[in-house]
Structures are given as structure tokens and as C-alpha cells.
Amino acid sequence: MKAKKTKSRSLGGKPGSIRWLMGHELRLFWRRGRISARSGVIVVVLLLGLWSLASYFIFMRIGPLIPPPPFDDGPAHGLVLTAISIMVAFMGSVMMSGAILGSVEAIYTRNDLDLLLSTPISAWRILAVRSAAIAIGAMPLYAGLLGPPLLWMALFSSPLWLSAIVFIVTLAFIATGLALLIVTALFRLIGPKRTRILAQIFSAVAGAAVFLTFQYFNVTSRNAGNMTPEETAALIQTWNIDPNIWWLFPARAFTGDILSILFWIVATALIFPLGVFVFSRGFVSDAAAALAMGQKKRVADARVAAVRGGVMSSIIRKELRLLTRDPLLLSQIGLQLLYFLPIGFVLLRPDGDFLLTPAAFAPALTLLAGALAGSLIWVTVSAEDAPDLIASAPVSMRASDRAKLFSAIAPVLALMALPIIALAVRDPRVAAWTTGGVVVNALSAALIGVWRRTQGSRKDFVRRRQSGSLMSSLGKAFVGLGITATTAAGAYGYPWLALIPAIIAVAMLGALYRPTPQFAAAS
Amino acid sequence: MSTALKVSGLAKSYGGKRAVDGITFEVKSGELYALLGPNGAGKTTTLRMIAGLLNADAGQIDVFDVDAREDPIAAKRLIAWLPDEPLLYDKLTAWEYLEFVAGLWGVDIAEARNRAEHLLKLLGLWDNRNDRCETFSRGMKQKAVLAGALIHEPKLLMLDEPLTGLDAAASRLVKDLIRERVERGAAVILTTHILEVAERMADRIGIIKDGKLLTEGRLDELQAHAGAQGQSLEDVFLSLIAQPTAIAAQ
Numbered sequence: 001m002k003a004k005k006t007k008s009r010s011l012g013g014k015p016g017s018i019r020w021l022m023g024h025e026l027r028l029f030w031r032r033g034r035i036s037a038r039s040g041v042i043v044v045v046l047l048l049g050l051w052s053l054a055s056y057f058i059f060m061r062i063g064p065l066i067p068p069p070p071f072d073d074g075p076a077h078g079l080v081l082t083a084i085s086i087m088v089a090f091m092g093s094v095m096m097s098g099a100i101l102g103s104v105e106a107i108y109t110r111n112d113l114d115l116l117l118s119t120p121i122s123a124w125r126i127l128a129v130r131s132a133a134i135a136i137g138a139m140p141l142y143a144g145l146l147g148p149p150l151l152w153m154a155l156f157s158s159p160l161w162l163s164a165i166v167f168i169v170t171l172a173f174i175a176t177g178l179a180l181l182i183v184t185a186l187f188r189l190i191g192p193k194r195t196r197i198l199a200q201i202f203s204a205v206a207g208a209a210v211f212l213t214f215q216y217f218n219v220t221s222r223n224a225g226n227m228t229p230e231e232t233a234a235l236i237q238t239w240n241i242d243p244n245i246w247w248l249f250p251a252r253a254f255t256g257d258i259l260s261i262l263f264w265i266v267a268t269a270l271i272f273p274l275g276v277f278v279f280s281r282g283f284v285s286d287a288a289a290a291l292a293m294g295q296k297k298r299v300a301d302a303r304v305a306a307v308r309g310g311v312m313s314s315i316i317r318k319e320l321r322l323l324t325r326d327p328l329l330l331s332q333i334g335l336q337l338l339y340f341l342p343i344g345f346v347l348l349r350p351d352g353d354f355l356l357t358p359a360a361f362a363p364a365l366t367l368l369a370g371a372l373a374g375s376l377i378w379v380t381v382s383a384e385d386a387p388d389l390i391a392s393a394p395v396s397m398r399a400s401d402r403a404k405l406f407s408a409i410a411p412v413l414a415l416m417a418l419p420i421i422a423l424a425v426r427d428p429r430v431a432a433w434t435t436g437g438v439v440v441n442a443l444s445a446a447l448i449g450v451w452r453r454t455q456g457s458r459k460d461f462v463r464r465r466q467s468g469s470l471m472s473s474l475g476k477a478f479v480g481l482g483i484t485a486t487t488a489a490g491a492y493g494y495p496w497l498a499l500i501p502a503i504i505a506v507a508m509l510g511a512l513y514r515p516t517p518q519f520a521a522a523s
Numbered sequence: 524m525s526t527a528l529k530v531s532g533l534a535k536s537y538g539g540k541r542a543v544d545g546i547t548f549e550v551k552s553g554e555l556y557a558l559l560g561p562n563g564a565g566k567t568t569t570l571r572m573i574a575g576l577l578n579a580d581a582g583q584i585d586v587f588d589v590d591a592r593e594d595p596i597a598a599k600r601l602i603a604w605l606p607d608e609p610l611l612y613d614k615l616t617a618w619e620y621l622e623f624v625a626g627l628w629g630v631d632i633a634e635a636r637n638r639a640e641h642l643l644k645l646l647g648l649w650d651n652r653n654d655r656c657e658t659f660s661r662g663m664k665q666k667a668v669l670a671g672a673l674i675h676e677p678k679l680l681m682l683d684e685p686l687t688g689l690d691a692a693a694s695r696l697v698k699d700l701i702r703e704r705v706e707r708g709a710a711v712i713l714t715t716h717i718l719e720v721a722e723r724m725a726d727r728i729g730i731i732k733d734g735k736l737l738t739e740g741r742l743d744e745l746q747a748h749a750g751a752q753g754q755s756l757e758d759v760f761l762s763l764i765a766q767p768t769a770i771a772a773q
Contacts, residue, residue, distance in 0.1 A: 015626030024623060031614035115610040115671075118574045119627040120600040 025133035052148040063156025069255035078241030081251040095138040099179030102134040127280040135176035160256025170268040177275030319407035362491035366437030370480035373442035376408035377449030437487030451514040475512045524551040527710030533582035544734035557725035565734040574604040603677035607684040609664040613657035628675035642670040661688035722756035
């Protein structure tokens, strides 16, 4: 028999060096996905190539029309820099949100850090590389999306746009440095237990803050999109933003102002190492405190000891307990709620002049119910911690699934009850359509989760917000859109029109059906 | 025999609870020391402090005369730590994992490859060397981690429940491997709940409860301490941990 060849690629650099450790981090980062490395390269190259080509044709035409930087003259430039600042703040907040999660995960789950820290390599070096990996991990999305357009803008407008690429790279490091400082400060101030929860909330809010603020102004501002060029010019003069004002310096750095970009690079060179230094100094003791957190004896809940009800209620009780006792999971699920807040802003309009009628809430709530139920069913069915235990119990899988289905849908319906009651006060007909949409979409998302189950872990959900296979995610999305369209058509008073998306949704749901597998020895 | 590990007055608290309370013991080169105790006794915390994964609140740790609290890097060069849960990278192959671990300890690449091949063949993982660890069974993972612990030829090997998840043949293999390392002069500290393993393999045994070392010595010394001559280690152990800590420690 021919001996198999040993396959291995060199990590590069001297073993134990920063370059070598970084090679290890990047290798793991690259292999994190489900597809093979070769397929990954093909997909990335293909997407980047297509995007580069598309953006080439766009910027070949509009590039010469874009005024070249620097933008340092008058209120119009001030407005341009303000718009860039909002984009930069959005990118920075999302990057920082991810970095906070990454550093909290490093302390609490540690994973391979136990192995790495038990080696003769200094903790500072290991954590510096891990932190840099967190920063680098935040870049691909923005580098991929903005990189090709910026390159073409450098070609067709001004080479100064190249500094935006440097800016995005350094922004990731500044965001990571700040995230490390925030996590360390939280640990010192409020202790390990609260840090974990608060960091999750902080991360969610940091990620959504700029988006929500932007949406607030977008939804609540009057005459948006209806202004004439003269009115726009008058508004620019009214705002009168000085392009040289201090808080626009990141935007100036983004647009190639040499002094600002140099200052920005210096700030990165200070903030990132400071964050790593402060974080690594306290890491071992912080990790020890986090470890101790899990070792504290808990006072036994008297209810746990009492065995009540049948199989169904036992499973439901267990699922609801697990859900409510996992603040990390709840915060991740709750994050989805944040992105629906802009609907609430409509209600906050000071003049009460609603652009949206109550009917507009029907599709929004329907979509939200499906998203929440989809996440919860994945957690209860696919991320079951002890599938063998359930399988070895004298209960059929169908009964177990029914209980899990109920556990996933009940919290969603409870959450939706309040806005539906509020809608019923204003428009009972819309409330009726909304109730139907919410129940059907939550149920269908949960059923798809049951039919298209994939084994996973709760950690996956918390880390990557992963909730099922591609087929299950696509199925939930398309069926959800069909039901949402049905609800919207009905709520807006076109019940016959509602039939078309309803039929499509039912057909797709039927196509996704897969019979429930049976346990080996199901009773 | 030279002293491989000298621990004195080691202490660690979590919140208000003393997890390790002034433990003192020594392990010599070429000696297998079994650290036994009930769940939550402080065994893993003690080993984690020696491995440099936890900061001790008080006490001294000397690894081959290197002060591990003063110079943890130098101490870590001599130590291998095998945790009860295998620390593996699901997305690396067994070969890549060993190459990586060897790199962490600065083992020469050619030497590392030789050792990796030897260990993988010895542990029956050679045919799986190009498979990602995520495809491994618990026993295979445990063997891969053990290979990782041995690849830098540690002088002090700390094994936390090394036989968990192994079948009879693999368990025998690992026990032989540990014994062989001891005979070659390495010091081994082992924790296990399988007392027959400790009874058959260990040169000396330490029994720990509530963070305190109740007693230590050869099996006959423990039997004498417990007043249970001729009885098995299991009987001695159960008899000692059943007593209140203060009495047992006398």
C-alpha cells in the first residue's frame, strides 16, 4: 500500500515569533468557515473580481465627477466630511462591537489560550497577536466593499483616496485597542459576572448606535428627499460646518489630508499597544476570576428538585430555563430587536404626522416574529446540549419536537402581544392581520428549524450568530418574506393580492418539509 | 534523584473560598506522583498554578530549581500540561497540531517532525495525521493532545485525568508511555479518579481535600496513616476523605 504523504504548510517565520503566531491565527480564521480553503479562495476571488469589475464601470463614469480631496474649503466641504464622519463612525462602532465580543470571549472561553499561555512564549506576545487577529478579522468586509471603489476613485478622481484604505486598516486597530481598554475597565469596575453581560449589551449598542441614530434622523426629519437644490444650498449655509473643525479630523484623514492621516497613524500606534498592554497585564488574573465565577456554589433551586408534569412540560420547562439562564444568548437574540427600533421612531415624531400608517407595523412585526422564532428554534432543537440523553429517554422525537416548538414560539408570541394590543386599539382589522402574520411566520420559521435541523452548539450561536444550515436560513428568509408580503397586502386592504405570496410561501414550506427522524428506540 | 518540582505553601482563593490552602509537596525526577482527591478538592487548580495558567495568591513553585512565579517562561520550557478536556484545534490536522505545539516550545523543525512521526505511529494516529481534529473521536483527541504534550520532551509532565475517554487498548498504551517517560527520568504528576491506576502506577500518592494535602507517601505509608494495612488504595482513600480535614491531616 502506498504511504500517504504528510500535508502541511509552513506558517512562516521563526516558531514562536509574532509572524509565526499570526500565521497560526490567520490559518484558523481562514478555516473557520464550512467550505474548504480552496473553495473559499475561489469564492472570495470571484466575488472580489465581480465587484471590482462592476465598480470599475461605475467609477470610470462617476470618478471624474467626484471632486478630488482635500475637502477644506467652505460649508459644502464641511457637509461632505460630516457625511464621511458618519460612515467612519458606523464602521468604527461595528468594528469595536466585534472586538469587544472577541476580547470577552478570550477571557471567558479561553479555548486555546490555555495551551498558548502554558508555553514559554510571553503572554504579551500571544495576546498582542490574538488582538491583532481580532482587528484583522474586522477588516475583510469593509476592505472588500470599499477597497475596489477606493482604488478606482484613486485612479479616476485623486490618488489621495488611497489614504482611505490606510485609514480603514488603522481604524480596525484603534477600535480593537479601545475595545480591550473597555473590557479591562469593565472587569475592574463591575467584576467578571456583570462584565460578560454588560459587554454583550455594550457591544450590541455600539454596533447599532450609529445605525439607529442615523435612522432616527432619517425617519423623523421633515421633507427628507423633497428639497430643491436651492433649499439644499440654503441648508448647507444654515449648518455652516467648518471643514477644519477638530472633530472632522478622522474624515480629513480618510480623504487624504497628510497631517491628519499621520496623526491618525500615530494615534493607532499608541492606542492599540496600550490596549494590548493593559489587557495582557490583567489577563491571567481576569481569566482566573472568570474561571472562579463558574465554580461558585449556587443555592439549589427548590423547584429543580420537584419533578412536575409529563415529558412535554419537563422539556418545555428545561428549554425555557436554559434560555432565561443564558444572558449571552438572550442578548444575541435581543440584538435583532434593536434593528427594528426605527419603526418605534415613527411613533416618536414630535408633530404626530405619521408617514407610516398602522398597517406598516404588520409586515415589520411579522418579519421580526419569524426571525426571533427562527433563532430560538435553532437554539432549542439544533443546539441541544445533550441529544443522547433525550434520545435515550422514553419519549418519541415527535413529542420532544412539539415541546421544543412550543418553547420557541411561546416567548415570541408573548413579546408580540403588547404591540398587537396597541395596534388593536388603533385599527382592529390591521391587528387581526398582524396576529395572523406573526403566528404563521413564527410557526413556519420554527417548523423549518425542526425539519432542517443541523447539530450545533450554543457557543456557535453566541460567537457567530449562527442559526442553522444555509438551506434552513434561506428557507426561513424566503418563506418569511412570502408570509410578510401576505400580511402586508392584507393589512393594507388588498386581501386578494395577499393570495399570491401566500401560495408561494405554502409551496416553499412544502418543499422544505422533511419527515421527523425517529430515535433508535423511540417509544 | 534530583528534585523536579517543589511546591510549598501554595494557596489560591476564588472570591472568599480557599480552593488551594497552603499545599506543600515535592516530586523527584523519575518519579510518578499521583494527586488524588474528590471533585472540587483543588487538584486542577494546583496543577494550573504550576503550569502558569493561574496566579497563586501565596506560596513557592520551583521547577528544577527555577522559581516558576519569578520566571514562568523558563519554568514552562520544562513543563507539559495535559488538561482533562483536550485542547485541540478542530480545524487543524493532527500533523499540523503537533507541528504547531512543537513550534510553541521552540523544538527544531526536523527534530519535531521526527518526534511527531514517532508519537503518531506509537499512538496509532499515523494514518489520521492529515485528518482534521474535528473528525476525531474523544479517544483520538486525547491521544493527539498527549502527543502534543510529549513532543517537546518535557522534564515535568502534568496529566489531568489522562485516561478519560480512552478504550482499554489506548488506556494501556498511554499508561505504558507514561511509565516509559518516568523510566527515562521525567517527573510525572497525574490526577485520576481511577484509583487502581494510581495504585498500580504511582511511586508516591498525595491525597488532597478542601484545598489541603491530607497525606502523601507510598501506598504502605498511606495504609499506615489510615490504619488500614493491607487494604486497597480505594479503601485507604475513602477512609481518609471521610474524616474531617483537620483530623486526617494530622
